[in-house]
Amino acid sequence: MKTIADVIGNAPVWVNPQHRIESAIWLMRGHDIGxxxxxxxxxxxxxxxYKHLLGVEMSRRVEEVMDRNVxxxxxxxxxxxxxxxxxxxxxxxxPIVDDQSxxxxxxxxxxxxxxxxxxxxxxxxxxxxxxxxxxxxEELQRGREITVLxxxxxxxxxxxxxxxxxxxxxxxxxVAGVLRTLADPGLDSVCRYGGDEFCIATLRSAEQAExxxxxxxxxxxxxxxxxxxxxxxxxxxxxxxxxxxREREHIHYTATLNNLINLASQxxxxxxxxxKAKAIRLSSDSRSASYAPSASxxxxxxxxxxxxxxxxxxxxxxxxxxxxxxxxxxxxxxxRRERLRLAHLEVSTTGEIRHVRVGLEQERGDGxxxxxxxxxxYSSDLSRATDAEGALLLVAEATAAAARHAxxxxxxxxxxxxxxxxxxxxxxxxxxxGQFQRPxxxxxxxxxxxxxxxxxxxxxxxxxxxxxxxxxxxxxRTDERAAAR
Numbered sequence: 001m002k003t004i005a006d007v008i009g010n011a012p013v014w015v016n017p018q019h020r021i022e023s024a025i026w027l028m029r030g031h032d033i034g035x036x037x038x039x040x041x042x043x044x045x046x047x048x049x050y051k052h053l054l055g056v057e058m059s060r061r062v063e064e065v066m067d068r069n070v071x072x073x074x075x076x077x078x079x080x081x082x083x084x085x086x087x088x089x090x091x092x093x094x095p096i097v098d099d100q101s102x103x104x105x106x107x108x109x110x111x112x113x114x115x116x117x118x119x120x121x122x123x124x125x126x127x128x129x130x131x132x133x134x135x136x137x138e139e140l141q142r143g144r145e146i147t148v149l150x151x152x153x154x155x156x157x158x159x160x161x162x163x164x165x166x167x168x169x170x171x172x173x174x175v176a177g178v179l180r181t182l183a184d185p186g187l188d189s190v191c192r193y194g195g196d197e198f199c200i201a202t203l204r205s206a207e208q209a210e211x212x213x214x215x216x217x218x219x220x221x222x223x224x225x226x227x228x229x230x231x232x233x234x235x236x237x238x239x240x241x242x243x244x245x246r247e248r249e250h251i252h253y254t255a256t257l258n259n260l261i262n263l264a265s266q267x268x269x270x271x272x273x274x275x276k277a278k279a280i281r282l283s284s285d286s287r288s289a290s291y292a293p294s295a296s297x298x299x300x301x302x303x304x305x306x307x308x309x310x311x312x313x314x315x316x317x318x319x320x321x322x323x324x325x326x327x328x329x330x331x332x333x334x335x336r337r338e339r340l341r342l343a344h345l346e347v348s349t350t351g352e353i354r355h356v357r358v359g360l361e362q363e364r365g366d367g368x369x370x371x372x373x374x375x376x377x378y379s380s381d382l383s384r385a386t387d388a389e390g391a392l393l394l395v396a397e398a399t400a401a402a403a404r405h406a407x408x409x410x411x412x413x414x415x416x417x418x419x420x421x422x423x424x425x426x427x428x429x430x431x432x433x434g435q436f437q438r439p440x441x442x443x444x445x446x447x448x449x450x451x452x453x454x455x456x457x458x459x460x461x462x463x464x465x466x467x468x469x470x471x472x473x474x475x476x477r478t479d480e481r482a483a484a485r
Contacts, residue, residue, distance in 0.1 A: 004082055004096055005075040007112070008105035012095075014039045015048060017063030021056055024048055035093045037103055038066050044095055044103050046070060072097045075104065078134055083112045121192040123169050124176035128191055129199060133257060135189035136201040140253045147209040148257075149200040150238040150264035151175070151216070152272060155231075156196035163228045171233055172196065174223040182215055199261065206241045213237045236275065238268030270421050273431045273448035339468045340403055343377065347395065347456045354391045355383045356398040358460060362406060378405040392418040392459045396432045399463040406471075410439040413467060418459055420451075430455065432463040436470035445470045 014037045015024050024036055028050065038046035046066035056065055072095045073082055086094055086109050096105040120127050136146050153175060160168040172192070179198060183190045193199040202209055216237060223233040240263040344359030359379045380401035382394055393415065400413040407413070415434040422428060428451040436443050447466025449458040 003075065004073060004077050004079065004105075004107055007079070007107060008075060008096060012037055012103060012106045014103070015062050016040060017045060017061065017066070019062045020058065021053060021060050021062065021065070022058035024062055025053060025058075034108075035106075037095050037106060038062055039103060042102050044070060044072065044097065044101070047093065047095065049093070070095060072101075073107075074098075078138070079112050080131065080134060081138070082107065083109070086112070124172050124192050126176050126180070126190055126192045126198070129193050132189045132191040132193075132199050132201045133254070136257050137253045139201075139203060140256060144203055145205075145241070146257070146260065147202050147204060147206060147239065147241045148260045148264040149202065149209060149213055149216075150193070150261065150268045151179075151198040151200070151235045152238075152268050153196040154234045154236055154272065154275065159225075159228055159231060162231065167225060167227045170225050170227070171223075174225065174233060175220055175235065178216060178219045178223070182212060182219065188212075197265075199264075201257075206239075209239055209241075213239060236268050236272040238264040238266065238271060240264040240267060266419070269431060269433065269446060270419075270429075273421065273429055273446075276448055340378075340406060340464060340471070342399075342457075342460055342464055344379070345395075345457055345460050347391065352385045353383055354386050354394055355381070356391070356394050356456075357381045358395070358398040358402045360399075360402045360406075360464070376406075378402045380404075389420070392420060392430065392455065395456050395459045396434075396463040399460045400434065400467065403464070403467045403471075412437040413470075415463065418463075420455070427451075428455075430458045430462050432459060432466055434463075434466065436467075443470065 013027055013031050013033065015027065017038055017040055027036060028034065035047055035049040037044055038048055046063070046068045047070050048062055048066045052065045052067065071085065071089045071091060073085060075096055075098065077085075082094060086092065092109045094107045095103055096107055098104050136148075139146055153171060156168065156171065159171050175198065176192065179190045179200065183200065187204055188200055188202045190200050191198065200212075202212065204212060217235060220233055220235050225231070225233065240260050340360045340362050342358070343361040344357070346355075346357040348355045357379065359377060362376045362378070380398050382398040382401060384394060386394060396415045396418045400415050404413055413434060413436060415432065417431075417433040419431045419433070420428065421431060429448055430451060431446060431448045433444070433446045436445050445466040447462040447464070447469070449462035449465065451458045
């Protein structure tokens with residue numbers, strides 16, 4: 001959070017009440033400034049501005065025309081608060097004083113504007129997240145209640161891929177315009193959080209914040225992008241209420257705000273997942289109804305199952321000292337050519353140790369004639385002591401470990417969370433969140449899948465959906481040795 005102390009320059013030029021007006025004018029001209037503080041000893045007693053000098057005789061004293069009602073600020077005041085103070089008081093020069101009320105500098109509105117512009121997003125002209133953090137923390141310190149709205153543009157990547165990034169920027173500006181129109185500067189602080197995400201911290205009650213979210217959804221839904229008429233603009237909005245009566249014990253204000261933003265972000269992810277789940281369920285049901293396992297898949301499964309009696313350490317899972325739980329195995333329907341797909345999933349338990357084996361496959365060539373190439377298989381085994389919920393994360397990590405073999409040099413995958421959620425219509429949904437690391441950047445990913453009967457299968461499928469989406473822009477491996485991995 002930038003404060004006035006970050007922009008204060010050299011010690012200010014000043015006059016005393018007994019100086020003549022002529023002397024003050026020479027000082028202003030010589031230093032190219034539009035006003036002077038008036039000091040009597042070390043006390044700030046007034047401000048002398050150019051407007052006070054119009055038509056005044058040169059021989060008169062400063063004390064006769066100066067403004068004695070001086071608005072001051074401390075060096076610890078934030079730049080945003082200082083700008084608000086100057087706007088409210090209709091002044092363009094703000095004296096800065098220390099703890100003993102001694103003058104230490106003068107800040108102009110131009111000084112503040114230059115600094116504040118640097119923290120604004122050039123595409124949407126909204127401030128970045130540090131602005132919301134600063135505003136919300138100050139309100140929490142005042143004992144105010146904060147509610148956070150976290151917004152994410154649905155299917156934003158489609159605008160960039162189908163119509164180009166210029167159209168994607170138009171979408172961002174359109175959403176920003178809606179937020180700017182509906183926000184009340186006295187109640188709300190709005191920012192572009194990053195990518196296609198926006199955040200609002202508000203002093204509105206939870207009910208009022210829900211109304212604001214509804215109005216945002218309605219107005220964003222009404223946006224029309226001329227270059228992308230076939231693509232509608234929608235947003236998912238997560239919300240969490242803030243501190244109700246007092247600061248939580250042993251937690252500082254920044255941690256409180258970060259927690260609120262994180263919860264609102266997770267709520268946003270869940271709502272995006274619920275939106276996708278309906279389409280996924282229809283598509284998944286359609287594929288399942290017409291699927292018949294291929295002979296190659298059945299043969300691969302038989303070979304993998306026959307060799308699955310050994311875990312990562314090489315010890316037989318069927319040893320009497322460590323009885324194994326029933327092994328869960330599933331043949332998974334094939335996916336789109338060139339995409340990684342789940343060929344084998346096995347989850348078992350030995351005591352407190354969970355074991356996960358994942359097998360993936362990927363087609364090569366066009367699948368026909370002389371360009372047809374065999375399926376390339378990748379697999380991974382992971383084991384660790386964890387509970388049932390931790391096993392979900394283990395399945396996602398094992399899926400990523402197998403997919404990692406298909407990545408070109410310099411690329412990597414990292415799984416961060418595997419969430420088990422309930423949708424608004426009573427269904428169960430899993431969402432996997434992680435990061436896709438490229439040589440030039442790191443981008444987040446998330447995938448969701450409804451839970452039918454096997455939650456582990458849903459987690460692996462959700463992880464693979466997210467990974468495949470990230471891999472779309474990455475060239476496929478051509479190293480045939482990958483088949484042996």
